[in-house]
Amino acid sequence: MTTPRKSIHGQWSGRMAFILAATGSAVGLGNIWKFPYIAGEHGGGTFVLVYLFCIALIGVPIMIAEVMLGRRGQQSPVNTMEYLASEEKRNESWVLLGWLGIVAGFLILSYYSVIAGWALSYVFRTGSGMFLGATADGVNSIFNNLVSDPEHLLAWHTIFMVMTMVVVARGVKNGLEKAVTFLMPMLFGLLLLIVGYAMTTGHFQEGFDFMFIPGKIDGNAILIAMGHAFFTLSLGMGAIMVYGSYLPKSTSITQAAFAIAIADTTVALLAGLAIFPIVFANGLEPDKGPGLIFQTLPIAFGHMEGGTLIGVSFFVLLVFAAWTSAISLIEPAVAWLVENRNMSRIYASVWIGVLTWLLGLGSVFSFNIWKDNTWSLPYLFKDANFFDTLDYLTANIMLPLGGLFIAIFAAWLMRESSSREELATWPLIYRGWHFLTRYVTPVAVLIVFLSAIGVIKL
Ligand code: TRP
DSSP states (O other): OOOOOOOTTOOOSSHHHHHHHHHHHHSSHIIIIIHHHHHHHTTSHHHHHHHHHHIIIIIHHHHHHHHHHHHHHOSOHHHHHHHHHHHTTOOGGGHHHHHHHHHHHHHHHHHHHHHHHHHHHHHHHHHTTTTTTOOHHHHHHHHHHHHTOHHHHHHHHHHHHHHHHHHHHHOTTTTHHHHHHHHHHHHHHHHHHHHHHHHTTTOHHHHHHHHHSOOOOOHHHHHHHHHHHHHHTTOSSSHHHHHHTTSOTTSOHHHHHHHHHHHHHHHHHHHHHHHHHHHHHTTOOTTOOTTHHHHHHHHHHHHSTTHHHHHHHHHHHHHHHHHHHHHHHHHHHHHHHHHHSOOOHHHHHHHHHHHHHHHHHHHHHHTTTTTTOOEEETTTEEEEOHHHHHHHIIIIIIHHHHHHHHHHIIIIISOHHHHHHHHOOOHHHHHHHHHIIIIIHHHHHHHHHHHHTTSSOO
Protein backbone atom coordinates (compact mmCIF):
# COMPACT_ATOMS: atom_id res chain seq x y z
CA MET A 1 0.00 0.00 0.00
CA THR A 2 1.38 3.41 -0.88
CA THR A 3 1.31 5.86 1.98
CA PRO A 4 -0.92 8.76 1.02
CA ARG A 5 1.14 11.31 2.91
CA LYS A 6 2.57 14.59 1.80
CA SER A 7 4.96 16.83 3.67
CA ILE A 8 3.32 19.88 5.25
CA HIS A 9 6.45 21.85 4.44
CA GLY A 10 5.93 21.58 0.68
CA GLN A 11 7.88 19.63 -1.93
CA TRP A 12 10.78 20.04 -4.30
CA SER A 13 9.69 21.01 -7.77
CA GLY A 14 11.16 17.78 -9.10
CA ARG A 15 14.03 15.39 -9.26
CA MET A 16 16.63 17.94 -10.27
CA ALA A 17 15.67 20.28 -7.44
CA PHE A 18 16.25 17.51 -4.95
CA ILE A 19 19.57 16.47 -6.47
CA LEU A 20 20.78 20.07 -6.42
CA ALA A 21 19.67 20.71 -2.86
CA ALA A 22 21.20 17.48 -1.61
CA THR A 23 24.41 18.21 -3.53
CA GLY A 24 24.35 21.65 -1.96
CA SER A 25 24.13 19.99 1.42
CA ALA A 26 26.87 17.47 0.66
CA VAL A 27 29.39 19.79 -0.98
CA GLY A 28 30.71 22.18 1.60
CA LEU A 29 33.55 22.80 4.00
CA GLY A 30 33.83 19.03 4.36
CA ASN A 31 35.13 18.71 0.82
CA ILE A 32 37.34 21.75 0.52
CA TRP A 33 38.45 22.51 4.07
CA LYS A 34 38.25 19.25 5.97
CA PHE A 35 39.12 16.56 3.44
CA PRO A 36 42.56 17.98 2.50
CA TYR A 37 43.58 18.65 6.09
CA ILE A 38 42.60 15.28 7.50
CA ALA A 39 44.08 13.49 4.49
CA GLY A 40 47.24 15.50 5.14
CA GLU A 41 47.26 14.63 8.83
CA HIS A 42 46.93 10.92 8.13
CA GLY A 43 49.52 10.57 5.44
CA GLY A 44 47.36 10.72 2.28
CA GLY A 45 47.41 7.56 0.12
CA THR A 46 45.77 4.85 2.17
CA PHE A 47 43.55 7.33 3.96
CA VAL A 48 42.14 8.57 0.65
CA LEU A 49 41.66 5.00 -0.52
CA VAL A 50 39.74 4.01 2.64
CA TYR A 51 37.64 7.14 2.29
CA LEU A 52 36.76 6.24 -1.31
CA PHE A 53 35.83 2.69 -0.30
CA CYS A 54 33.64 4.03 2.49
CA ILE A 55 31.85 6.37 0.09
CA ALA A 56 31.07 3.51 -2.27
CA LEU A 57 30.26 0.67 0.13
CA ILE A 58 28.84 2.54 3.10
CA GLY A 59 27.95 6.05 1.97
CA VAL A 60 25.91 5.34 -1.15
CA PRO A 61 23.81 2.48 0.35
CA ILE A 62 23.09 4.53 3.47
CA MET A 63 22.24 7.59 1.44
CA ILE A 64 19.69 5.54 -0.51
CA ALA A 65 18.31 4.17 2.78
CA GLU A 66 18.13 7.58 4.42
CA VAL A 67 16.38 9.29 1.51
CA MET A 68 14.00 6.35 1.26
CA LEU A 69 13.01 6.58 4.94
CA GLY A 70 12.49 10.32 4.62
CA ARG A 71 10.33 10.07 1.55
CA ARG A 72 8.23 7.32 3.04
CA GLY A 73 7.70 9.26 6.27
CA GLN A 74 7.19 12.72 4.71
CA GLN A 75 7.97 14.45 8.01
CA SER A 76 10.90 15.62 10.12
CA PRO A 77 13.23 12.71 11.00
CA VAL A 78 11.85 12.39 14.54
CA ASN A 79 8.27 12.05 13.34
CA THR A 80 9.27 10.03 10.31
CA MET A 81 10.93 7.43 12.52
CA GLU A 82 7.95 7.33 14.84
CA TYR A 83 5.60 6.90 11.93
CA LEU A 84 7.68 4.25 10.16
CA ALA A 85 8.31 2.31 13.35
CA SER A 86 4.59 2.04 13.90
CA GLU A 87 3.89 1.27 10.24
CA GLU A 88 6.43 -1.54 10.36
CA LYS A 89 5.24 -2.59 13.84
CA ARG A 90 8.59 -1.90 15.47
CA ASN A 91 9.57 -0.50 18.83
CA GLU A 92 8.73 3.16 19.23
CA SER A 93 12.17 3.98 20.62
CA TRP A 94 13.30 4.33 16.99
CA VAL A 95 12.40 8.00 17.40
CA LEU A 96 15.68 8.22 19.28
CA LEU A 97 17.41 7.95 15.92
CA GLY A 98 15.71 11.20 14.97
CA TRP A 99 16.82 12.84 18.20
CA LEU A 100 20.39 11.66 17.82
CA GLY A 101 20.37 13.42 14.46
CA ILE A 102 18.98 16.66 15.83
CA VAL A 103 21.67 16.78 18.48
CA ALA A 104 24.42 15.90 15.99
CA GLY A 105 23.26 18.58 13.54
CA PHE A 106 23.21 21.20 16.25
CA LEU A 107 26.70 20.27 17.48
CA ILE A 108 28.15 20.20 13.95
CA LEU A 109 26.66 23.51 12.90
CA SER A 110 28.07 25.21 16.00
CA TYR A 111 31.65 24.73 14.79
CA TYR A 112 30.85 24.61 11.09
CA SER A 113 29.69 28.18 11.33
CA VAL A 114 32.95 29.28 12.95
CA ILE A 115 34.99 27.82 10.09
CA ALA A 116 32.60 29.27 7.53
CA GLY A 117 33.35 32.56 9.25
CA TRP A 118 37.03 32.13 8.41
CA ALA A 119 36.08 31.68 4.76
CA LEU A 120 33.94 34.83 4.93
CA SER A 121 36.79 36.86 6.33
CA TYR A 122 39.09 35.51 3.61
CA VAL A 123 36.82 36.98 0.94
CA PHE A 124 37.83 40.41 2.23
CA ARG A 125 41.42 39.56 3.00
CA THR A 126 41.95 38.29 -0.52
CA GLY A 127 40.05 41.23 -1.97
CA SER A 128 42.26 43.75 -0.20
CA GLY A 129 45.24 42.39 -2.12
CA MET A 130 47.11 41.47 1.05
CA PHE A 131 48.22 38.18 -0.50
CA LEU A 132 49.85 39.66 -3.61
CA GLY A 133 53.29 38.11 -3.88
CA ALA A 134 52.81 36.53 -0.47
CA THR A 135 55.23 33.99 0.94
CA ALA A 136 54.32 30.92 2.96
CA ASP A 137 55.43 32.73 6.12
CA GLY A 138 53.37 35.82 5.35
CA VAL A 139 50.25 33.78 4.64
CA ASN A 140 50.84 31.83 7.81
CA SER A 141 51.01 34.89 10.00
CA ILE A 142 47.88 36.40 8.41
CA PHE A 143 46.04 33.20 9.31
CA ASN A 144 47.38 33.18 12.85
CA ASN A 145 46.36 36.80 13.31
CA LEU A 146 42.81 35.94 12.40
CA VAL A 147 42.34 32.88 14.59
CA SER A 148 44.11 34.32 17.61
CA ASP A 149 41.56 37.14 17.73
CA PRO A 150 38.32 35.90 19.37
CA GLU A 151 36.40 39.08 18.60
CA HIS A 152 37.00 38.79 14.89
CA LEU A 153 36.06 35.14 14.85
CA LEU A 154 32.95 35.90 16.85
CA ALA A 155 31.86 38.60 14.43
CA TRP A 156 32.21 36.32 11.39
CA HIS A 157 30.57 33.41 13.19
CA THR A 158 27.64 35.68 14.02
CA ILE A 159 27.27 36.88 10.44
CA PHE A 160 27.30 33.33 9.12
CA MET A 161 24.73 32.14 11.66
CA VAL A 162 22.42 35.00 10.72
CA MET A 163 22.77 34.12 7.03
CA THR A 164 21.84 30.54 7.85
CA MET A 165 18.85 31.49 9.99
CA VAL A 166 17.49 33.77 7.26
CA VAL A 167 17.43 30.98 4.67
CA VAL A 168 16.01 28.38 7.03
CA ALA A 169 13.34 30.81 8.18
CA ARG A 170 12.24 31.44 4.60
CA GLY A 171 12.09 27.70 3.88
CA VAL A 172 14.95 25.76 2.36
CA LYS A 173 13.23 25.37 -0.96
CA ASN A 174 13.09 29.01 -1.89
CA GLY A 175 15.86 30.00 -4.20
CA LEU A 176 18.12 27.09 -3.36
CA GLU A 177 17.53 25.39 -6.67
CA LYS A 178 18.39 28.38 -8.83
CA ALA A 179 21.41 29.32 -6.77
CA VAL A 180 22.92 25.85 -6.71
CA THR A 181 22.33 25.40 -10.44
CA PHE A 182 24.91 27.93 -11.43
CA LEU A 183 27.09 28.39 -8.36
CA MET A 184 28.05 24.73 -8.07
CA PRO A 185 29.45 24.55 -11.64
CA MET A 186 31.31 27.80 -10.97
CA LEU A 187 32.95 26.35 -7.87
CA PHE A 188 33.90 23.37 -9.94
CA GLY A 189 35.40 25.56 -12.65
CA LEU A 190 37.42 27.59 -10.16
CA LEU A 191 38.78 24.46 -8.54
CA LEU A 192 39.90 23.31 -11.98
CA LEU A 193 41.65 26.66 -12.46
CA ILE A 194 43.51 26.27 -9.18
CA VAL A 195 44.44 22.70 -10.07
CA GLY A 196 45.78 24.21 -13.32
CA TYR A 197 47.93 26.56 -11.26
CA ALA A 198 49.05 23.64 -9.07
CA MET A 199 50.29 21.96 -12.24
CA THR A 200 52.62 24.88 -12.90
CA THR A 201 54.31 24.66 -9.49
CA GLY A 202 56.50 21.77 -10.61
CA HIS A 203 55.28 19.71 -7.64
CA PHE A 204 52.05 18.37 -9.05
CA GLN A 205 53.34 14.83 -9.26
CA GLU A 206 54.40 14.95 -5.63
CA GLY A 207 50.95 16.12 -4.55
CA PHE A 208 49.30 13.49 -6.70
CA ASP A 209 51.48 10.72 -5.30
CA PHE A 210 50.83 11.89 -1.76
CA MET A 211 47.11 11.51 -2.36
CA PHE A 212 47.06 8.23 -4.18
CA ILE A 213 50.06 6.09 -3.29
CA PRO A 214 49.14 3.87 -0.35
CA GLY A 215 51.24 3.84 2.78
CA LYS A 216 50.64 2.94 6.42
CA ILE A 217 47.44 3.57 8.36
CA ASP A 218 46.14 2.82 11.86
CA GLY A 219 42.69 1.92 13.20
CA ASN A 220 41.90 5.41 14.35
CA ALA A 221 42.73 6.89 10.95
CA ILE A 222 40.40 4.35 9.36
CA LEU A 223 37.64 5.52 11.69
CA ILE A 224 38.35 9.12 10.73
CA ALA A 225 38.22 8.24 7.02
CA MET A 226 34.89 6.49 7.53
CA GLY A 227 33.52 9.29 9.69
CA HIS A 228 34.43 11.70 6.95
CA ALA A 229 32.51 9.67 4.37
CA PHE A 230 29.40 10.28 6.49
CA PHE A 231 30.24 13.92 7.11
CA THR A 232 30.94 14.81 3.50
CA LEU A 233 27.77 13.14 2.21
CA SER A 234 25.69 14.71 5.04
CA LEU A 235 24.65 11.26 6.21
CA GLY A 236 23.58 9.79 9.52
CA MET A 237 21.78 12.73 11.13
CA GLY A 238 18.59 13.20 9.18
CA ALA A 239 19.66 16.07 6.91
CA ILE A 240 19.32 13.92 3.83
CA MET A 241 16.26 12.27 5.39
CA VAL A 242 14.46 15.58 5.77
CA TYR A 243 15.41 16.55 2.21
CA GLY A 244 14.06 13.16 1.14
CA SER A 245 10.78 13.95 2.88
CA TYR A 246 10.25 16.85 0.46
CA LEU A 247 10.76 14.53 -2.49
CA PRO A 248 7.82 13.72 -4.76
CA LYS A 249 7.00 10.03 -5.05
CA SER A 250 7.93 9.74 -8.71
CA THR A 251 11.66 10.33 -8.32
CA SER A 252 14.31 7.63 -8.58
CA ILE A 253 16.22 7.66 -5.32
CA THR A 254 19.05 5.38 -6.41
CA GLN A 255 20.08 7.47 -9.40
CA ALA A 256 19.96 10.63 -7.35
CA ALA A 257 22.21 9.11 -4.69
CA PHE A 258 24.84 8.13 -7.25
CA ALA A 259 24.79 11.57 -8.80
CA ILE A 260 25.22 13.28 -5.43
CA ALA A 261 28.03 10.98 -4.30
CA ILE A 262 29.95 11.42 -7.55
CA ALA A 263 29.66 15.21 -7.51
CA ASP A 264 30.72 15.35 -3.87
CA THR A 265 33.72 13.06 -4.29
CA THR A 266 34.93 14.88 -7.39
CA VAL A 267 34.96 18.21 -5.56
CA ALA A 268 36.96 16.73 -2.66
CA LEU A 269 39.55 15.11 -4.93
CA LEU A 270 39.93 18.32 -6.93
CA ALA A 271 40.47 20.27 -3.72
CA GLY A 272 43.22 17.83 -2.74
CA LEU A 273 44.85 18.08 -6.15
CA ALA A 274 44.78 21.86 -5.87
CA ILE A 275 46.23 22.02 -2.39
CA PHE A 276 48.92 19.35 -2.01
CA PRO A 277 51.13 20.50 -4.89
CA ILE A 278 51.10 24.00 -3.34
CA VAL A 279 52.02 22.47 0.02
CA PHE A 280 55.07 20.72 -1.42
CA ALA A 281 56.09 23.54 -3.73
CA ASN A 282 56.39 25.83 -0.73
CA GLY A 283 58.16 23.41 1.54
CA LEU A 284 55.14 23.19 3.87
CA GLU A 285 54.00 20.18 5.86
CA PRO A 286 50.71 18.52 4.82
CA ASP A 287 49.71 17.97 8.45
CA LYS A 288 49.14 21.61 9.38
CA GLY A 289 45.62 20.88 10.61
CA PRO A 290 42.44 22.94 10.23
CA GLY A 291 44.28 25.97 8.81
CA LEU A 292 45.66 24.05 5.82
CA ILE A 293 43.64 25.59 3.00
CA PHE A 294 43.93 29.07 4.48
CA GLN A 295 47.69 28.71 4.70
CA THR A 296 48.18 27.34 1.19
CA LEU A 297 45.63 28.62 -1.33
CA PRO A 298 46.38 32.31 -0.69
CA ILE A 299 49.93 31.63 -1.88
CA ALA A 300 48.45 30.52 -5.19
CA PHE A 301 46.17 33.57 -5.35
CA GLY A 302 49.14 35.80 -4.63
CA HIS A 303 51.11 34.45 -7.56
CA MET A 304 48.74 33.50 -10.33
CA GLU A 305 47.53 35.77 -13.12
CA GLY A 306 44.28 37.43 -11.97
CA GLY A 307 44.81 35.84 -8.56
CA THR A 308 42.90 38.42 -6.57
CA LEU A 309 39.74 38.00 -8.61
CA ILE A 310 40.08 34.22 -8.64
CA GLY A 311 40.76 34.19 -4.91
CA VAL A 312 37.80 36.38 -4.04
CA SER A 313 35.49 34.31 -6.24
CA PHE A 314 36.84 31.15 -4.69
CA PHE A 315 36.13 32.21 -1.12
CA VAL A 316 32.71 33.60 -2.07
CA LEU A 317 31.83 30.23 -3.56
CA LEU A 318 33.25 28.41 -0.56
CA VAL A 319 31.04 30.48 1.74
CA PHE A 320 28.13 29.71 -0.50
CA ALA A 321 28.88 25.98 -0.43
CA ALA A 322 29.09 26.14 3.37
CA TRP A 323 25.83 28.03 3.50
CA THR A 324 23.87 25.45 1.48
CA SER A 325 25.30 22.79 3.82
CA ALA A 326 24.60 24.67 7.03
CA ILE A 327 20.90 25.06 6.33
CA SER A 328 20.54 21.28 6.07
CA LEU A 329 22.09 20.86 9.50
CA ILE A 330 19.26 22.61 11.32
CA GLU A 331 16.41 21.83 8.95
CA PRO A 332 15.48 18.60 10.84
CA ALA A 333 15.20 20.48 14.13
CA VAL A 334 13.25 23.35 12.60
CA ALA A 335 10.89 21.00 10.77
CA TRP A 336 10.24 19.21 14.06
CA LEU A 337 9.45 22.42 15.94
CA VAL A 338 7.06 23.46 13.18
CA GLU A 339 5.33 20.06 13.22
CA ASN A 340 5.14 19.44 16.94
CA ARG A 341 5.26 22.82 18.63
CA ASN A 342 3.23 24.64 16.08
CA MET A 343 5.92 27.30 15.75
CA SER A 344 6.35 29.45 12.69
CA ARG A 345 9.45 28.70 10.64
CA ILE A 346 10.85 32.10 11.53
CA TYR A 347 10.49 31.57 15.25
CA ALA A 348 11.86 28.04 15.10
CA SER A 349 14.90 29.09 13.06
CA VAL A 350 15.75 31.93 15.40
CA TRP A 351 15.49 29.66 18.42
CA ILE A 352 17.73 26.96 17.04
CA GLY A 353 20.05 29.53 15.49
CA VAL A 354 20.63 31.35 18.76
CA LEU A 355 21.34 28.13 20.64
CA THR A 356 23.77 27.01 17.95
CA TRP A 357 25.46 30.39 17.96
CA LEU A 358 25.97 30.17 21.73
CA LEU A 359 27.53 26.73 21.56
CA GLY A 360 29.73 28.03 18.73
CA LEU A 361 31.48 30.31 21.21
CA GLY A 362 33.28 27.23 22.49
CA SER A 363 34.77 26.68 19.04
CA VAL A 364 35.60 30.37 18.63
CA PHE A 365 37.70 30.16 21.80
CA SER A 366 39.25 26.83 20.83
CA PHE A 367 41.61 28.64 18.47
CA ASN A 368 42.81 31.20 20.99
CA ILE A 369 42.05 31.49 24.72
CA TRP A 370 40.93 27.87 25.15
CA LYS A 371 43.42 26.48 22.69
CA ASP A 372 45.33 24.51 25.29
CA ASN A 373 42.36 23.37 27.35
CA THR A 374 42.64 19.84 26.14
CA TRP A 375 41.78 16.35 27.27
CA SER A 376 42.19 12.82 25.98
CA LEU A 377 39.99 9.78 25.59
CA PRO A 378 41.92 6.51 25.47
CA TYR A 379 42.13 5.08 21.93
CA LEU A 380 40.07 7.83 20.39
CA PHE A 381 41.82 11.17 20.72
CA LYS A 382 44.69 12.88 22.45
CA ASP A 383 44.95 16.50 23.58
CA ALA A 384 41.68 17.55 21.98
CA ASN A 385 40.26 20.98 22.75
CA PHE A 386 36.57 21.89 22.59
CA PHE A 387 36.47 22.16 18.81
CA ASP A 388 38.49 18.97 18.26
CA THR A 389 36.22 17.08 20.64
CA LEU A 390 32.99 18.20 18.99
CA ASP A 391 34.37 17.43 15.57
CA TYR A 392 35.56 13.98 16.64
CA LEU A 393 32.42 12.98 18.50
CA THR A 394 30.03 14.09 15.80
CA ALA A 395 31.83 12.99 12.63
CA ASN A 396 33.41 9.80 13.88
CA ILE A 397 30.93 8.52 16.45
CA MET A 398 27.47 10.06 16.13
CA LEU A 399 27.15 10.06 12.34
CA PRO A 400 28.38 6.47 11.84
CA LEU A 401 26.10 5.34 14.70
CA GLY A 402 23.16 7.14 13.11
CA GLY A 403 24.05 5.57 9.77
CA LEU A 404 24.34 2.13 11.31
CA PHE A 405 20.83 2.40 12.76
CA ILE A 406 19.46 3.75 9.51
CA ALA A 407 20.91 0.73 7.69
CA ILE A 408 19.52 -1.68 10.28
CA PHE A 409 16.08 -0.15 10.15
CA ALA A 410 15.93 0.05 6.37
CA ALA A 411 17.33 -3.38 5.57
CA TRP A 412 16.42 -5.54 8.57
CA LEU A 413 13.31 -4.10 10.17
CA MET A 414 11.45 -2.58 7.28
CA ARG A 415 9.52 -5.13 5.27
CA GLU A 416 11.06 -5.80 1.89
CA SER A 417 7.74 -5.04 0.28
CA SER A 418 7.91 -1.52 1.73
CA SER A 419 11.46 -0.72 0.67
CA ARG A 420 10.97 -2.31 -2.73
CA GLU A 421 7.90 -0.22 -3.31
CA GLU A 422 9.54 2.98 -2.12
CA LEU A 423 12.72 2.53 -4.16
CA ALA A 424 10.84 1.30 -7.23
CA THR A 425 14.03 0.47 -9.06
CA TRP A 426 15.29 -2.41 -11.21
CA PRO A 427 15.24 -5.73 -9.34
CA LEU A 428 19.00 -6.15 -9.68
CA ILE A 429 19.75 -2.73 -8.25
CA TYR A 430 17.28 -3.31 -5.44
CA ARG A 431 18.92 -6.63 -4.57
CA GLY A 432 22.37 -5.08 -4.67
CA TRP A 433 21.30 -2.25 -2.39
CA HIS A 434 19.50 -4.57 -0.01
CA PHE A 435 22.47 -6.91 0.26
CA LEU A 436 24.95 -4.09 0.87
CA THR A 437 22.76 -2.33 3.41
CA ARG A 438 21.85 -5.51 5.22
CA TYR A 439 25.26 -7.17 5.46
CA VAL A 440 28.18 -5.15 4.17
CA THR A 441 27.44 -1.69 5.54
CA PRO A 442 26.60 -2.52 9.18
CA VAL A 443 29.44 -5.02 9.45
CA ALA A 444 31.92 -2.56 7.97
CA VAL A 445 30.86 0.18 10.40
CA LEU A 446 31.17 -2.23 13.33
CA ILE A 447 34.60 -3.44 12.25
CA VAL A 448 35.86 0.11 11.94
CA PHE A 449 34.52 0.98 15.41
CA LEU A 450 36.16 -2.11 16.92
CA SER A 451 39.47 -1.48 15.23
CA ALA A 452 39.52 2.14 16.41
CA ILE A 453 39.23 1.09 20.03
CA GLY A 454 41.87 -1.56 19.52
CA VAL A 455 39.62 -4.63 19.92
CA ILE A 456 40.62 -5.96 16.52
CA LYS A 457 43.63 -5.20 14.37
CA LEU A 458 43.10 -4.48 10.69
N1 TRP B 1 28.33 17.60 4.07
C1 TRP B 1 28.66 18.93 4.46
C2 TRP B 1 30.10 19.22 4.11
O1 TRP B 1 30.76 18.37 3.57
C3 TRP B 1 28.38 19.19 5.92
C4 TRP B 1 27.01 18.77 6.32
C5 TRP B 1 25.83 19.30 5.93
C6 TRP B 1 26.69 17.65 7.10
N2 TRP B 1 24.79 18.59 6.45
C7 TRP B 1 25.30 17.57 7.17
C8 TRP B 1 27.47 16.73 7.75
C9 TRP B 1 24.69 16.54 7.87
C10 TRP B 1 26.86 15.71 8.46
C11 TRP B 1 25.47 15.60 8.50
O2 TRP B 1 30.59 20.27 4.35
